[in-house]
Amino acid sequence: MDKQRETELAAALLRGEPGAFDRFVEYFRAKVFGYSYLMCGQREDAEEVAQETLLKAFENFDQLHNPEHVRAWIFRVAKNACLMKRRKSVFAPEREISLEELMPASRQDGAGRRIEIADWSRLPDQEVLNSELRDALDRAIQELPESYRSVVILRDLEELSTEETANILELSTDVVKTRLHRGRMAIRQKLDSYLSATQKNTAPLAARES
Amino acid sequence: MKHDPGNCKEVFALLSEYLDLELPPEACQEIERHIAGCSPCEEFVESLRKTVALCRSYQPKEMPAPLSAEARHQLEAAWRNMIASRSSAT
Numbered sequence: 312m313d314k315q316r317e318t319e320l321a322a323a324l325l326r327g328e329p330g331a332f333d334r335f336v337e338y339f340r341a342k343v344f345g346y347s348y349l350m351c352g353q354r355e356d357a358e359e360v361a362q363e364t365l366l367k368a369f370e371n372f373d374q375l376h377n378p379e380h381v382r383a384w385i386f387r388v389a390k391n392a393c394l395m396k397r398r399k400s401v402f403a404p405e406r407e408i409s410l411e412e413l414m415p416a417s418r419q420d421g422a423g424r425r426i427e428i429a430d431w432s433r434l435p436d437q438e439v440l441n442s443e444l445r446d447a448l449d450r451a452i453q454e455l456p457e458s459y460r461s462v463v464i465l466r467d468l469e470e471l472s473t474e475e476t477a478n479i480l481e482l483s484t485d486v487v488k489t490r491l492h493r494g495r496m497a498i499r500q501k502l503d504s505y506l507s508a509t510q511k512n513t514a515p516l517a518a519r520e521s
Numbered sequence: 522m523k524h525d526p527g528n529c530k531e532v533f534a535l536l537s538e539y540l541d542l543e544l545p546p547e548a549c550q551e552i553e554r555h556i557a558g559c560s561p562c563e564e565f566v567e568s569l570r571k572t573v574a575l576c577r578s579y580q581p582k583e584m585p586a587p588l589s590a591e592a593r594h595q596l597e598a599a600w601r602n603m604i605a606s607r608s609s610a611t
Contacts, residue, residue, distance in 0.1 A: 327604040336588065336596055344585040358585050362592055369599035373607070414533055415565060426561040431568040434575075448575055449582060467576035473543065492537035499572040 312338060314382070321378035336365060342382075342469070343389045349452060349464055356396050364389040383475040386465060390479050406456050413496035415503070429506035444505070451501035459494035466491050528555055529562055536569055 312320070320338070323331035340361045347360035367388050368375075375384045415426040455463060465476040466487070477487045532555050538544045539552050556562050588596075 324600070325604075325607070327608075332597060332600050336593070340585060340588065341581075345581040345583070348581070348583050354583065357583075361585055362596070365596050366599050369596060369603050372603045410530075410534055414530070415561075417561065426565060428564060428568055431564070431571050434571055444575075445580075445582070448579060452576075452579075463576065467573055468579050470577060473541070488538060488543070492534075495537055495569060495572055495576075496533075498576065499569050502572060502575070503568060 314379070317381055318379045321375070321381035325372065325378065339368075339385050340365060343385065346386065346389055346464055346469070347393050349468075350393050350457070350461060351396060352453070360389060360392045360396065363392040363395070367392065380475075382469065383471055383479060386469065386471065387479045390461070408456065408459070408493050408497055410493065410496070413493060413500055415500075429503050429510055431503075431506065433510075434506065443509070444502075447502055447505040448498070451498040454501065455494050455497055459490045459497065462487055462490040463494035463498070467495070529559065532556070532559075532562055533565070536566060537573075540566075540570055540573060 317338075320331060320335055324335045343361040343364045344357045348354065348357035351357060351360070364385065368385055371388075375381060415428050417426045419425075452460060452463065452468075461480060462476060462482075465471045465479060466473065471479070473484050473487050473491075476482075476491075477484045480487070482490075532552055535544060535548065535552060539549060542549075544552070556566055
């Protein structure tokens with residue numbers, strides 16, 4: 312659902328239109344569940360967070376001054392509900408990753424300096440992910456330290472702006488940018504390892520679909 | 522511009538902001554000039570750009586279980602209260 316349809320849905324919900332309630336619940340429940348599942352790694356917690364978020368959202372809908380901001384607003388409520396669970400992520404321990412750790416190895420040969428990375432040109436932009444690549448992406452996101460993961464989910468998976476993400480997570484925009492960059496670089500590094508391993512086989516990725 | 526690990530490191534540090542169009546025009550042009558003359562960086566930028574594209578097309582594997590009648594009832598009651606308090610306020 313694009314931003315405009317989300318805004319219309321929130322406005323319809325506020326007007327009390329029949330049908331808007333079920334559509335709103337179905338759509339945002341799945342979104343909040345996805346976020347909290349990636350954040351805490353427990354299905355049961357994620358379902359509770361989704362329910363608590365929607366309940367709190369309905370109880371405090373007056374705080375949403377502009378339906379255009381519904382997605383950011385819901386995620387702000389979800390972030391707080393997630394924190395209330397007070398459980399640490401089961402996925403990855405919290406730690407800082409330096410940029411150096413995320414840079415590719417390089418070597419000098421006769422043609423100049425080269426970096427050691429997989430052949431990404433064989434990977435289309437909008438590929439319907441094959442299940443192995445999808446699992447690799449899932450693992451790469453889950454293995455991010457929590458502080459990077461929350462930023463990557465909001466900025467890249469949920470496509471919220473830097474300012475919205477900073478507001479939800481109560482961080483400065485500079486911290487959001489730094490964590491997003493390191494998070495992306497870490498995901499890139501994991502996907503690169505996956506691609507390097509699969510490219511040892513000669514068949515193109517698309518041919519190995521399904 | 523020849524590949525210089527020093528320059529590349531500076532470029533690497535700014536790549537997300539570059540891809541997100543969040544850099545001032547001068548910094549953006551400087552990165553583009555560097556990338557144009559540095560094939561390792563060009564290759565790396567492409568891999569990061571595709572990483573972001575893959576994240577944007579991410580579809581979760583896990584979906585919530587169907588909403589129970591009790592949970593739905595609780596949410597609907599909260600929604601109806603919200604609508605009622607809005608109409609009584611206007």
